[in-house]
């Protein structure tokens with residue numbers, strides 16, 4: 001549905017589709033033939049264009065490079081068996097895009113423009129959408145400051161770009177994770193709730209150190225005491241403890257995940273008791289010791305439902321049950337896949353048709 005937006009289209013003369021190995025799709029490395037670009041200047045969004053994927057010329061003085069006035073989104077398109085293409089809950093990402101924009105002093109992009117841009121690009125790239133289980137088209141909208149100006153003040157011009165990548169599962173095995181008690185992802189009053197580029201830049205050293213220690217992921221903890229779980233890498237974190245689904249409540253240190261919201265909606269629909277609240281490491285450790293912790297996983301667009309196989313805290317490793325035997329996360333994964341690939345009724349209206 002591109003009727004609300006005038007988008008100029010220039011098709012590539014050199015499609016890479018036929019040379020792409022769809023049996024090997026490392027996350028985020030293979031880009032489709034086209035991308036969408038738009039400009040913000042004089043107080044309005046304009047020049048929406050779909051062009052061949054490639055480099056764009058920019059001044060090295062843009063404040064997105066120097067001061068991090070940049071943020072992004074992540075969502076996915078799925079192809080159903082009958083060839084229909086849907087994007088999962090793009091209105092949620094569109095709303096969050098604007099929450100990030102506000103926090104970084106950047107202009108809003110009306111949600112209809114966000115969705116129309118994605119629809120137009122995904123529609124052009126529908127042959128790139130992989131159909132094997134766990135595969136989809138990852139959609140990466142990004143906005144960044146474009147003024148060539150070194151003063152620390154908001155840019156007056158911005159770029160909006162949407163990239164698309166055919167992807168398989170981000171994680172392929174249960175994760176060995178540690179509670180991070182030294183580094184902090186986000187502090188109160190900061191911008192952890194925004195999908196700001198800087199949040200991810202700051203996570204790379206802690207990830208690198210954790211990987212050197214043999215961990216696949218970090219569970220971030222609160223900045224003040226490092227006693228409460230916040231998020232897991234670039235995903236929200238969820239636990240089933242004593243039969244209840246518990247997850248940290250959203251606040252300014254936590255990204256309000258679309259997958260998180262989706263899992264909570266399914267759980268409530270199934271009559272599972274849900275608690276959104278602070279989750280202490282102590283209760284997770286106690287739950288692992290007493291076998292009351294029956295599930296633990298990350299929930300995110302790239303991560304999908306990523307089971308925690310084992311976690312580490314204060315020098316001790318806690319191994320959890322075999323993820324394939326876990327009732328809750330297996331049911332979520334199956335149900336979500338069935339809805340997204342069009343094999344089950346979309347009772348919540350989550351699939352946005354392209």
Ligand code: PLP
Nearest residue numbers: 234235236255257258259300301
């Ligand atoms: N938390 C962080 C820090 C993330 O980067 C992501 C990924 O987008 C999530 C949570 C999960 O959010 P969503 O389910 O909307 O992808």
Ligand code: COI
Nearest residue numbers: 074075234300301302303
């Ligand atoms: C997503 O799940 O869309 C993310 O943003 C994760 C990404 C940083 C790889």
